[in-house]
Amino acid sequence: MAKNVAEVYKESSEKYGTLPAFFSKDDKKKYIPTNFKELYESGLNLAEALIDLGVNAREKIGMIADHRLEWVIADAATLFTGSADVPRGTDVTEPELEYILEHSEAKVLFVENDKVLEKFNRIKSKTSVKTVIMMDPKAKGEKGVLNLYELIERGKQLRGAGSKKAEARIADIKPDDLLTLIYTSGTTGKPKGVMLMHSNLMHQIDDVTPLLQSNSKDRFLSILPVWHIFERAFMYVAIFSGSATYFTNVRDMRDDFGKAKPTFMGSAPRLWESIYLGIYNRVKDPKQTPAIRRALFNTAYFFSKHYHAAIRFLKGNEIDLVGRNPIISFFLGLKSLVVAILTFLPYLLLDAVVLSKIRLATGGKLRATCSGGGALPSHVDAFFNDIGIRVLEGYGMTETSPVISVRTFKKLVMGSVGKVAPKSEVQIRDFNGDVLTHVKMDGKIEGKRCARGIVYVRGPQVMKGYYKNPEATDKALKDGWMDTGDLGMINYKDTLTLTGRAKDTVVLLGGENVEPVPIENKLLESPYISQIMVIGQDQKNLGAIVIPEFPKLKEWALANGVTETDESALISNTKVVDFYKKEIKDLNSAKHGFKSFEQVSPFFLVSKPFEVGDELTNLMKLKRHIITDKYKDQIKKIYS
Numbered sequence: 001m002a003k004n005v006a007e008v009y010k011e012s013s014e015k016y017g018t019l020p021a022f023f024s025k026d027d028k029k030k031y032i033p034t035n036f037k038e039l040y041e042s043g044l045n046l047a048e049a050l051i052d053l054g055v056n057a058r059e060k061i062g063m064i065a066d067h068r069l070e071w072v073i074a075d076a077a078t079l080f081t082g083s084a085d086v087p088r089g090t091d092v093t094e095p096e097l098e099y100i101l102e103h104s105e106a107k108v109l110f111v112e113n114d115k116v117l118e119k120f121n122r123i124k125s126k127t128s129v130k131t132v133i134m135m136d137p138k139a140k141g142e143k144g145v146l147n148l149y150e151l152i153e154r155g156k157q158l159r160g161a162g163s164k165k166a167e168a169r170i171a172d173i174k175p176d177d178l179l180t181l182i183y184t185s186g187t188t189g190k191p192k193g194v195m196l197m198h199s200n201l202m203h204q205i206d207d208v209t210p211l212l213q214s215n216s217k218d219r220f221l222s223i224l225p226v227w228h229i230f231e232r233a234f235m236y237v238a239i240f241s242g243s244a245t246y247f248t249n250v251r252d253m254r255d256d257f258g259k260a261k262p263t264f265m266g267s268a269p270r271l272w273e274s275i276y277l278g279i280y281n282r283v284k285d286p287k288q289t290p291a292i293r294r295a296l297f298n299t300a301y302f303f304s305k306h307y308h309a310a311i312r313f314l315k316g317n318e319i320d321l322v323g324r325n326p327i328i329s330f331f332l333g334l335k336s337l338v339v340a341i342l343t344f345l346p347y348l349l350l351d352a353v354v355l356s357k358i359r360l361a362t363g364g365k366l367r368a369t370c371s372g373g374g375a376l377p378s379h380v381d382a383f384f385n386d387i388g389i390r391v392l393e394g395y396g397m398t399e400t401s402p403v404i405s406v407r408t409f410k411k412l413v414m415g416s417v418g419k420v421a422p423k424s425e426v427q428i429r430d431f432n433g434d435v436l437t438h439v440k441m442d443g444k445i446e447g448k449r450c451a452r453g454i455v456y457v458r459g460p461q462v463m464k465g466y467y468k469n470p471e472a473t474d475k476a477l478k479d480g481w482m483d484t485g486d487l488g489m490i491n492y493k494d495t496l497t498l499t500g501r502a503k504d505t506v507v508l509l510g511g512e513n514v515e516p517v518p519i520e521n522k523l524l525e526s527p528y529i530s531q532i533m534v535i536g537q538d539q540k541n542l543g544a545i546v547i548p549e550f551p552k553l554k555e556w557a558l559a560n561g562v563t564e565t566d567e568s569a570l571i572s573n574t575k576v577v578d579f580y581k582k583e584i585k586d587l588n589s590a591k592h593g594f595k596s597f598e599q600v601s602p603f604f605l606v607s608k609p610f611e612v613g614d615e616l617t618n619l620m621k622l623k624r625h626i627i628t629d630k631y632k633d634q635i636k637k638i639y640s
Contacts, residue, residue, distance in 0.1 A: 002202070002205075002240075003173075003175065003198075003202070004079075004170070004173040004174075004175065004177070004179075004198040004202065005079055005179055005198050005201050005202065005205070005236060006076075006079040006080050006170040006173055006198075007170060007173075008202075008205060008236060008239060008240050009039070009040050009043060009076050009079070009080075009239060010040060010170065012036050012040070012239050012240060012242060013036045013037045013039070013040035013041075015036075015242065016035075016036040016216060016242040017035065017036060017037050018035045018036075018037060019035060019036055019216060019242055019244070020033035020034070020035055020244045021033075021034055021035055021036045021038075021039045021238075021239065021244065021245070022034045022039065022069055022072060022244070022245050022246075022247070023244060023245070023246040023247065023260070024068060024069040024247050025247070029252065029255075031246060031259060031260070033244070034069055036239075036242070039072065039073065039076065039239075040076070042073045042076075042077075042152055043073050043075075043076030043077045043079075043080055044076075044077075044080060044155070044159065044166050044167070045151075045152045045153070045154075045155030045156045045159060046073060046074065046076075046077035046080075046148065046151055046152045046155055047076075047077040047078075047080035047081045047155065047166035047169070048155035048156075048158045048159050048163055048165060048166045049151040049152065049154045049155035049158065050077060050078075050081050050083075050108070050151070050155075051081055051165045051166060051169070052154070052155070052158055052163075053108075053131060055081050055083060055108060056083075057081065057082030057083065057169055057172065058082060058083060058084070058177065058178065059081075059083040059084075059106075059107065059108070060083065060084055060085075060086050060104045060105060060106045060107075060181055061078045061081075061083050061084070061085050061086065061106060061107075061108045061109070061110070062085075062086045062087075062088075062100070062101055062104070062106040062108065062109035062110065062129065063075070063078070063085050063086065063087040063088070063109075063110045063227065064087075064088050064089075064090060064092060064097065064109065064110070064111050064112060064116050064119075064120070065087075065089075065090060065110060065111065065112035065116070065135055065227075066089050066090050066112060066225065066226070066227075067222055067224075067225065067226035067227075067231070067247055068112070068135065068247060069247070070110075070112075070135035070136070070148055071112075071135070071226055071227075072226075072235065073148070073152070074110045074133075074135065074148065075087075079170075079173075079179065080166045080169060080170055081166065081169055082169040082170075082172060082173055082177070084177075084178040084179055084180055084181055085180050085181070086100060086101075086104045086106050086180070086181045086182075086183070086193075087180065087182065087226075087227035087232075088100060088183065088227055089225045089227055089618060090112055090113075090115070090116050091612065091613045091618075092119075093613070094119060094122060094123050096183075096191060097119065097120065097123060098123040098126050098127065099183075099190060099191060100183050100191065100193075101123075101127040101128070101129055102126060102127050102128065103183075103193060103467070103468065104181055104183075104193060104467065105128050106127070106128065106129060107128055107129060107130050107131065108129070108130070108131045108132075108133070109129045109131070109132050109133070110133045110134075110135055110148070111132060111133070111134060111135065111145075112135050112136060113134075113135070113136040113139050114136075114139045114140050114141070117132070117134065117139070117141070117142070117145065120132070131146065132144070132145045132146065133145070133146045133147070133148055133151065134146065134147050134148060135148050137149050173198060174198075175197065175198055175199035175202070176197050176198075176199060176464070177197060177198055178195055178196070178197060178464070179196050179197055179198045179200070179201055180196050180229075180232075181193045181194070181195055181196075181467055182194045182196065182227070182228075182229055182398055184398060192466045192467075192469055192472055193466055193467030193468070193469070194229075194398045194399050194463050194466065194467075195463055195464040195465055195466065195467050196229070196398075196401050196463055196464070197463075197464050199460060200401040200460065200461050200462070200463065200464075201233065201236055201401055202460075203401070203421075203423065203459070203460035203461045204233045204236070204237070204401055204402075204403055204461060205236055205237060205240045207421060207422040207423055207460075208233075208237070208403050208406065208421055208422075209237045209240055209241055211406060211408045211421075211422075212237065212264070212368075212370065212392070212406075212408075213409060214237060214238065214241040214243050214264060215241055215242065215243065216241065216242030216243060217243075217263070218238070218241065218243035218244070218263045218264050219243065219244050219245075219246060219260055219261065219262045219263050219264070219365070220234065220238045220243050220244065220245045220246065220262060220263075220264050220265055220266075221245075221246050221248055221253075221256065221257070221260050221262035221264075221265040222234070222235070222245050222246065222247050222248065222265070222266075223248050223249065223250070223253060223265070223267065223271065224266055224267065224268060224373075224619070225618050228373075228398075228618055228619065229398045229401055229402045230266060230372050230373055230396070230402050230619070231266055233401065233402060233403065234266040234370070243264070246259075246260040246262065248260070254361070257361065257362050257363040258363055260363060261363035261364060261365045262362070262363055262365065262366055263365050263366060263367050264366070264367065264368055264369070264370070265366070265369050265370070266369070266370050266371075266372065267369050267370070267371050267372075268371070268372070268373040268374060268619050268620055269371055269373070269374045269375065269376040269377065269380070269620070270374070270620040272369070272371060272376065272380050272384060272391070273377060273380050273524070275361075276379075276380045276383055276384070277527065277549070279358060280527060281527065281551075281552065283297050284527075296350075296353075296354055297354055299350060300350035300351065300353070300354035300355050301355070301386065301387065303343045303346045303347040303350055304347050304350070304351060304355055304386050304387060304388070305382075305386045306339055306343050307339070307340060307343040307344060307347040308385065308386045309336075309339075309386075310336040310337070310339040310340040310343070311336075311340055312412075312414070313332060313333065313336040314333060314336050314337060314340065316493070317411065317412055317413050317414075317493070318413070318493075319413050319414060319415035319416055319491055319493055319495075319497070320491060320492035320493055321415075321450050321491055321492065321497070322450070322492070323449060323450070323492050324492070351388065355387045355388060356388075358387055359387065359388055359389060362389065366389055367390065368389075368390040368391070368392050368409070369384075369389065369390075369391055369392070370392045370393075370394055370406065371391055371392070371393045371394070372393070372394040372395065372396060372402065372403075373619030373620070373621070374619055374620060374621050375498065375517055375521060376391065376393050377521040377524055377525070378414075378415065378521065379525050381393065381414055382414060385412070385414060390409070390412060391407075392406060392407040392408065392409070392412065392418070393406075393407050393416075393417050393418065394406035394407065394417060394418060395417035395418070395486075395496065395498060396461075397484060398463075399462065399463045399476065399482060400457060400459075400461045400462055400463070400482060400484075401461045401462075401463065402461075403421050403461065404420065404421060404424065404426065404455075404457050404461070404484070404496075405417050405418045405419055405420045405421060405426070405495070405496045406418040406419070406421065407419075407495075411493075411495065413491075413493045413495045415491075415497060416491060416493065416495035416496055416497045417495070417496050417497070417498055418495050418496065419443075419494065419495050419496075420439045420443070420496060421459065421461065423441060423459055423460055424441065424457060424458070424459030424460070424461065425438070425439060425440055425441050425457065425458045425459060426438075426439040426455060426456065426457050426490075426496065427439075427455075427456040427457075427458075427481065428447075428451060428452070428453040428454070428455060428456075428488060428489055428490060429453050429454050429456055430451075430453045430454075431453070431454070435447065436448050436451035436452075436453045437449070437451055437453075437489070437490045439490060439494075439496075441459075443494075445490060445494060449489075449490055449491060449492050450489050450490070450491055450492065451489055451490075452487060452488070452489045452499055453487065453488075453489070454483065454484070454485070454486070454487060454502050455484045455486045455487070455488045455496070455498075456481045456482060456483055456484065457481070457482050457484060458479075458480045458481045458482065462477070462480065462482045463477075463482075465477060485501060485502050485503045486498055486500075486501055486502065487499045487500045487501065487502050487505075487515065499515060499518070500515025500516070500517050500518065501515070501517060504516055504517065504624060506534065506535070506536045506537050506542065507537060507538065508536060508538075508539060508540065508541065508542070508597060509538060509539060509540050510540070510597065512597045514534075514536070514542060514597065514598055516533070516534035516542075519534050519542070519588060519594065519598060519600065520532050520533065520534055522587050522588060522592060522594075523544070523546075523584060523587050523588055523600075525587060526549075526583050526584075526587060527549060527552050528548060528549050528552050528553055528556065528579075528580070528583055529546055529547070529548065529549060529580075529583070530547045530548060530549040530550070530609060531546075531547040531609055531610050532544055532545065532546050532547070533545045533610075533622050533624065533627055534600065535628065535635055537628075539639055541597065541599075541600075541601045541602075542597070542598065542599065542600045542601065543600060543601060543602040543603055543635070543638055543639065544584070544600045544602075544603040545603070545604060545606055545627065545631055545634075545635075546580060546584075546603055546604070546605050546606065547605075547606050547607075547608075547609050547610065548570075548571065548580070548605060548607075550567055550570075550607075553570065553576070554570070556579065557570060557573075557576065560575065560579075561575075562575055562576060567607040568607050570607075571605035571606070571607055576605070577605065580603070580605060581603075584600050584603060585599075588600050602638035602639060603638070604631075604634050604637075604638055606631070610622065610627065614626075615627050615630070
């Protein structure tokens with residue numbers, strides 16, 4: 001049994017051999033397979049060449065690239081040398097790249113293409129990098145830059161001559177050896193280098209894989225940045241379980257769903273929000289969907305929603321935040337049984353006629369998606385689970401490599417992020433540090449249910465620390481407990497429910513603590529709002545920065561006599577502003593459970609969307625302090 005991630009590659013090569021491991025595209029966007037044996041051999045050959053170049057065990061090797069076959073080969077080779085990779089995507093800024101390479105002391109660097117090479121060359125003199133290797137076989141490169149495939153061939157020759165240095169390095173890897181050094185996105189100051197060990201990822205491989213029930217018949221669709229630990233863990237899980245991984249991107253995703261017909265995929269909430277809005281807008285638009293088909297969809301969804309809700313309750317998967325009385329539960333169970341019986345046949349018929357056609361848009365074989373990297377809006381979560389696409393929402397962070405908890409097929413409780421991962425402990429502590437709830441390693445729970453506090457985790461997935469940053473490490477880790485900075489509680493179904501972010505908490509002048517995420521998620525239910533950030537720190541009341549969903553807004557404007565078509569002019573129109581005031585008030589009101597101090601009052605509209613690399617992290621999380629600083633003048637104006 002594999003003791004480190006390098007051995008996982010080796011064992012999968014022996015076990016799955018000629019089964020396809022990865023599918024990458026040729027010039028005509030046709031998927032070309034690489035099998036497990038080819039993958040392992042390529043990684044081994046490249047590792048042998050790297051060792052021949054002078055790469056020692058336990059070095060740091062930079063990798064600036066997006067997901068592609070060469071990334072996987074380079075990752076495997078790095079591990080086979082006993083080194084740790086320092087990965088980042090091609091959208092990295094020059095200051096970030098300079099800091100990461102200088103701080104990590106990387107002497108070898110893989111770059112994806114000529115564009116990344118140009119970016120590196122501008123900061124090269126400020127780093128310790130001595131060897132640069134080009135991944136793209138079609139790149140021009142330049143003198144002194146090595147080619148990945150030429151190195152693979154060189155390693156093949158060395159191994160043919162009897163060299164087995166890479167195999168020796170693999171056998172020498174210890175559980176606490178560094179596997180990867182991932183730098184955080186730097187939303188608050190300089191990036192921190194998260195040190196993840198082989199033992200961290202082996203926990204995810206050995207203990208989380210069974211929860212996902214993946215096997216050699218699965219096809220994974222890969223769209224998230226592979227350098228990010230969420231997608232990276234999925235990659236290792238796929239390799240371990242013999243599943244095939246298909247690489248895609250946002251531009252080709254619709255076509256690739258049809259080509260790959262995936263059975264499983266990791267995803268960020270924004271992806272499913274986009275798909276949901278696409279379906280919603282198409283169904284609601286009379287130009288695209290005639291009234292009869294619209295009525296048919298609404299009827300199908302009605303029966304599907306009620307049938308699935310009834311089945312969830314009967315299976316014990318309906319969230320319980322109050323500790324229901326057994327007698328009440330009994331009668332609710334009877335009601336659910338009646339609903340399930342009455343809705344079963346119409347659900348079955350309409351699902352086959354209507355909803356199965358929607359599922360075909362994802363290839364028709366998708367048995368589940370694992371959503372992580374941010375909170376999935378409840379209406380989006382409910383919609384996909386109710387039309388037959390199961391969403392296994394998980395929770396984690398880079399520092400926990402990443403899974404802390406995840407929903408499973410047996411315990412799919414919406415409104416939660418699932419059961420705590422095996423061999424892990426979670427504590428819910430109040431702001432004074434007192435333990436309110438403790439989920440022990442054996443799964444037993446001590447303390448109060450539904451007591452809200454800060455989530456702490458301890459277990460084999462928790463990082464070694466922050467590289468060359470003992471102060472930050474000591475702040476985040478105490479006695480092995482990781483302070484996640486997230487707010488949550490253990491509900492009466494023994495699963496974890498997140499309620500906000502401690503660091504995102506808005507404190508109003510009156511002393512009220514407000515969690516912005518639930519408010520933002522509710523307001524995102526409006527088809528006229530694309531993005532939003534709640535503000536109001538040290539103010540009397542909450543405000544918001546709103547980016548409209550412009551296609552829908554323009555339709556509304558045309559129907560309501562607003563003549564402006566330019567987006568900047570449109571958001572300044574008094575009629576438009578009044579419309580958004582009403583839209584916000586309707587959703588963010590007492591009838592939806594919001595207290596008076598949780599209701600947004602002043603707001604302003606912005607035409608430029610929040611973008612990755614600027615206002616958003618790679619997983620679409622808001623960089624709140626950057627957005628606040630960027631719009632400080634407008635914020636000051638609405639509060640003046």
